[in-house]
Amino acid sequence: MGTQTDHIIVGGGIMGLSAAWQLAERGARVHLIEQLDRHHARGASHGSTRNINNAYHEEFYLDLFDEAFALWRELEAGVSAPLLGLHGLVTQGDETVVLAAHDALVARGADVALLTPAEASERWAGMRFAGPVLLSRQAGIGYAARALDALEAAAVSAGVTIERHARVRGINPSTERVRIEVEGADGAVRTVDAEGAIVAAGAWSKPLLEGLVELPELTVTEEHPAHFTPRDPAVLWPSFNHMFTPAELDVRGGNVYGMPSPGEGVKVGLHAVGHVVDPDQRTFAATREVRAAVREHVAEWFPGIDPDTGVEISCTYTSTPSGRFVLDRVGRLTVAAGFSGHGYKFAPAIGRILADSATGVAPPPEKFRLPAHGTGTPEGSSPEQP
Numbered sequence: 333m334g335t336q337t338d339h340i341i342v343g344g345g346i347m348g349l350s351a352a353w354q355l356a357e358r359g360a361r362v363h364l365i366e367q368l369d370r371h372h373a374r375g376a377s378h379g380s381t382r383n384i385n386n387a388y389h390e391e392f393y394l395d396l397f398d399e400a401f402a403l404w405r406e407l408e409a410g411v412s413a414p415l416l417g418l419h420g421l422v423t424q425g426d427e428t429v430v431l432a433a434h435d436a437l438v439a440r441g442a443d444v445a446l447l448t449p450a451e452a453s454e455r456w457a458g459m460r461f462a463g464p465v466l467l468s469r470q471a472g473i474g475y476a477a478r479a480l481d482a483l484e485a486a487a488v489s490a491g492v493t494i495e496r497h498a499r500v501r502g503i504n505p506s507t508e509r510v511r512i513e514v515e516g517a518d519g520a521v522r523t524v525d526a527e528g529a530i531v532a533a534g535a536w537s538k539p540l541l542e543g544l545v546e547l548p549e550l551t552v553t554e555e556h557p558a559h560f561t562p563r564d565p566a567v568l569w570p571s572f573n574h575m576f577t578p579a580e581l582d583v584r585g586g587n588v589y590g591m592p593s594p595g596e597g598v599k600v601g602l603h604a605v606g607h608v609v610d611p612d613q614r615t616f617a618a619t620r621e622v623r624a625a626v627r628e629h630v631a632e633w634f635p636g637i638d639p640d641t642g643v644e645i646s647c648t649y650t651s652t653p654s655g656r657f658v659l660d661r662v663g664r665l666t667v668a669a670g671f672s673g674h675g676y677k678f679a680p681a682i683g684r685i686l687a688d689s690a691t692g693v694a695p696p697p698e699k700f701r702l703p704a705h706g707t708g709t710p711e712g713s714s715p716e717q718p
Contacts, residue, residue, distance in 0.1 A: 334523035337363040337493070339690055340512055341530045342500055342540065344368075345377035346476070346676055347668045348532040349483035350683025351690075353407075356490030358687065363524055364494045365514055367536075370484070371477060374611065375534050376648050381593040382474045382676040383571045384416055386442065387423040387466060389432035392699045394440060396678045403680030404474070411482045414475065419568075419592070421471035422452060425575035427463050434466045443469040458567045458598075458636020472571050473591045474677060500540060503529065505664040528690050532668040535611035535648045541669075545662045546702065550670055551651045554609045556618030557601025558626055558642035559593055560634070567636050569598055574633065585622075588629055598637055600630055604649055604673055616646045649673040659685055659696035666690045667702075 339355050341348045344366030355362050371378055386397045408415040423430055437444045449461035488494065497517035504511045510529040515521045533540050535552040562569070571591035576584055586602035593599045605622055609615070618626075623644070631639040652658060652670035659682065660667050666689045668682065675682065688694040695701065 334511075334525050335363060337361045337524065337526045339363070339528055339530065340365065340510060340524055340526045341532060342503075342512070343532040343534060343536075344494060344496070345375050345532065345534055346480060346483070346679045347534075347671070347682055347686070348530070349480060349487055350679045351530050351532060351668070351686040352487040352492045352494075352683075353483050353490065353680075354683040354687035355690065356487055356492045358691070360691070362487070362492045363526065364487070364492055365498050365500060365512070365524070366494065366496045367499045369496065371480065373646070374614065374648075376650070376671070376673075377476065377480060377534075377676070378647065379476050379645060380596060381591055381599060382476045383421065383573075383589055383591050384418070384471050384474045384677050385421055385571065385573065385589075385674070386437065386468050386471050387421060387433040387573055389429075389436040391436070392697055393678075394436060396681050396697075398440075399684070400678045400681035401470070403684070407479075407482050407486060407680060410486060411478070413478055415479050415482060416472065416474055418470055418472040419570060421468040421571040421573070422447075422456070422459075422461075423466040423468070423573040423575065424452075424461055424463060425573070425587070426577045426580075429575045430464055430466050434464075437468065445469075456568060456570055458562060458564070458569060458634060459572070460633050460635060467570075473593075476676065479679075503531070503540060503544060503665070505529070505544065507663070510664045528664045528666065530666040530668060530686050530690055532686070534669075534671075535650050537650060537667070537669040541665070541667065545665060545667055546704070547658060547667070547669065548652050548703070552609055552611055553604065553606035553649045553651065554614055554616075555601065555604070555606040555647055555649050555673065556622055556626075556644045557590070557599055558644045559597040559599050560630055560637045560639065560643075561597045561641035563636055563638055574629075584629075585625055588633075597641070597643070598634070600626060600634070600637075600642075602626055602629075604651060606649065609648070611648055614646070618644055657682070657700045658702065659689070659700040660702045661689045661695065662702070
């Protein structure tokens with residue numbers, strides 16, 4: 333006997349839970365299917381912290397950031413612990429990138445400033461600076477683990493059914509309904525039937541949608557930032573981006589991002605440098621080259637951190653060639669994929685976009701749609717933590 337509902341969501345990470353919350357708040361019946369435990373470490377949503385980073389120059393990302401920020405605050409109002417810690421974000425490095433983000437944020441009236449290296453060093457003694465430094469005051473960290481709990485609680489409170497330890501074995505869309513074959517924790521296979529389905533499955537998106545949706549190339553990599561121990565626990569830390577010029581990237585491999593992670597140290601990582609993996613066959617260990625590159629950056633740019641104290645963590649990126657997200661509807665299926673290591677901060681707004689798309693209220697923004705539906709033209713993105 334199958335289950336009938338209004339909407340199925342495949343994937344219980346930050347995007348799937350955000351979409352479930354938004355749909356249920358509108359009165360829809362929602363059944364979310366997740367193959368793993370809560371707070372599992374095999375995807376991209378786990379861990380304690382993420383950067384809340386608005387250092388973009390593209391208007392469509394900044395619009396999305398502003399909407400997401402308001403929704404984070406709305407979600408935060410219903411829980412006891414903060415979901416955002418706005419201690420500021422500093423962006424330095426490639427002057428063209430830094431100034432473009434500054435100008436775009438100033439034009440929007442954002443609370444930002446350009447600092448000299450001396451001014452930045454005076455505020456944050458644990459870091460070294462060179463060139464103009466963009467300070468974004470309404471930025472900092474998101475408490476990722478807390479956010480997953482808050483979204484799940486809000487979704488369940490609004491009526492969402494969450495089924496864990498369940499694997500999708502087949503997605504069968506028709507013009508009228510979507511039928512999904514699900515293998516439960518007991519090994520039995522049954523069906524869930526709905527008006528539509530949202531697939532927000534991260535690294536598992538491509539195999540689930542094979543033959544159903546023509547996706548851009550999605551590359552799954554295993555990324556390994558690390559937590560480092562400050563030399564002086566009293567020193568203050570911002571969140572940070574270090575953007576390299578194209579010539580520097582040829583040598584360094586990736587831009588650098590990071591943030592203070594309370595109780596764990598300072599998180600530092602290279603953006604999108606990991607090795608390609610099958611999400612079900614992970615090493616959970618960085619390559620020697622990536623490990624050395626992270627340590628070298630810490631030794632060069634963070635005098636307030638002991639570079640020999642790194643404790644690696646592991647996550648996946650699912651990246652498009654442009655770094656731009658894939659948000660679109662194809663028939664009865666709505667797709668959320670390719671967040672390329674910088675999607676977390678936008679999650680509540682992406683949930684709203686997915687709910688609008690799945691219910692026919694409005695299509696996703698053209699910049700994120702599949703080439704057959706939108707422009708599909710590439711454009712760069714700011715670095716973000718996994």
